[in-house]
Amino acid sequence: MNHKTIKLLRLSYLRGPNLWTYRPAMEALIDIGDLEDCPSNTLPGFYERLTAWLPGLVEHHCGVGERGGFLLRLREGTWPGHIMEHVALELQNLAGMQTGFGKARSTEVRGVYKVVIRTRQEEVGCQALLDARDLVMAAIEDTPFDVAAAVRGLKALIDRHALGPSTASIVDAASQRQIPAIRLTTGNLVQLGYGSKQRRIWTAETDKTSAIAESISRDKDLTKRLLAACGVPIPQGQVVTSPAEAWEVAQDIGLPVVVKPSDANHGRGVSLDLSTQAAVEAAYALADAEGSDVIVERFIPGQEHRLLVVGNRVVAAARGEQACITGDGRSTVMALIEAQINTDPRRGEEEEYPLDTIRLPENSLVMLELSRQGLTPDSVPAAGQVVLVQRTGVMTHDITDEVHPEVAEMAALAARVVGLDIAGIDLVATDIAQPLEAQGGAIVEVNAGPGLLMHLKPAVGQPRPVGEAIVEHLFGPRDNGRIPVVGITGTQGTTPVALLLGAVMHRAGLATGVACSDGLYVQMQRIDCSQPSDWEAGQRTLMNRCVDAAVLENSPRSILDDGLSYDRCQVGVVTDVPLPSGLQDHHILDRDQMRTVLRTQVDVVLPQGCAVLNADDAVCAGLAELCDGDVIFYSQADRHDLQAAHCDAGRRFLLVQQAQVVLWRNHTATPLLDLTHPAVADLLQHHLPLSALLAAVGAALALDLPPPLVRAGVETAAPFFAHA
Structure with a gap:
């Protein structure tokens, strides 16, 4: 039966690096049916309707590589899958989630395509593809489509599911420094770095933020007493328990006054410049509804300012606007x-x-x-x-460059007195460019978890790189939060490779986490044999603060279903690139397609890292040209055709010669391991093939483990295979 429509056969969220991109992406499998015979240049009015709805498509370069490139493709004739890709990207851009990467590729089935778009949030990417399908069909059939409503829906999803702008600014700053991130909840709790090198943030709080300091900052009266004891200028004030007492204290302090809750933030329940009994008593009711205690304090004339202190220095400042x-x-x-x-x-x-x-x-x-x-x-x-x-709570003007050094020093002191590593210091001053004491200015609040948006998007003035400042506070200049990560893929012996390498690394004194099809191991103790997905197992390993190094197995299917569980790795091992089997649902049918899947492991090797490849598999060996780092080849033969050129380039080659594993480098042979040693022979006879042993030894050398230690690790590894 003929049909001119677009059917969505499957939507998949690729949560890590995959065969399309280094970043998370949505993959749609679609069937365009008889529209296969209807490229865009054959559809009357289609171009005009689509570009009228989405004029921003002119900015899509597409494969042409220049502005208007996609529109040129539309006029020349392209197919609905490709158009859906660009429409979904543009809808995300209109909703404020900027993305630019997309692909549309045909399969061996007529009319069936894979459409892939980069997305920062699964729910948003999924809806963008659904909306794109409906919009493209409306443009084809000349029926109405409400673009504004679709964009509003995507914005609502972003607001509901995506990281908040403050947290996102920190994560983006970490990404610029190649520091990986893992979102730990559906909220704003994020891990930066892996394993034992990780740090955690929760909006503008970090794992350095003291719980005691946060409690102190919520108690405004206690905060003021501590600040006053250290010479920080504060307004005179007192906790009150009734409207009548509030008015009595206001008269004692001297009018006008401020009435505010003792433990509220963001200006909630704060009333300023009160001079009458009615105003003070009404303000008491507002403050009492917000916090446990109410404070009456002297009103400081001047303008409100918020100074952001990160790691004992002021990194941004904003002024309030009435x-x-x-x-x-x-x-x-x-x-x-x-x-x-x-x-x-x-x-x-x-x-x-x-x-x-x-x-x-x-x-x-x-x-x-x-x-x-x-x-x-x-x-x-x-x-x-x-x-x-x-009159309060509206910080609009960036004034970072105007802050007097003594004012900045006083703000940093206030944060230290309370004990906060990141603090929002509220102060009132007539002129922020002058010292506080001379103008009667004062610090009125010290806030934990300060909002960053006022500094990222000031209404007036220059945005400040506060995310970068927080990342610098958490990580030293040479610290990228990474532990050694070894990724292993292929179809032959990958689990024994992971276990043997984990045993060798354990012998080297590294607290190693291993995630493989046999279970999850920490320090070579199996902690879970439930066999979660490769992606979940890898994430759980990288979230473990006890782990100093990680060995993670990835099947070809897991790469297709989820992507990798890590962004980059120190060592990438590929054991083989065979003809695919059982991957027909992903339309992976030949060896070239299998190579595209498994090359993902090599693509993510860090420039200072190393790929370990099976030279006995010609397709696998050919992946060497894709590696950004070094390459170690291994072979079960005593010599290999690739050996001379590889060693000429100063690279390492493992061979089996006279019952020895021999390392060749710069045409010099170094015996590493005696295969006739009883422990090694037993390992090969009962637990793993020779190719797996070579791959594990190659990965250990890629981690720069000393050869004697590698030998000792292999010879003592058998007990770790006892329950494998």
């Missing part, structure tokens, strides 16, 4: 807020906006501010009357 409206004699306060404040493109409901939309009557602080001026949301201010709507 939000005001001007009456026209006709419009209500509510209407003026909508017209003069909420239309600001910097304001919005989502976290990505530096300023919040003001909603009445939900915003109790704004309602209190209006009541102090004798106004309600329905009042009509006179023409030219300026009405203060919001």
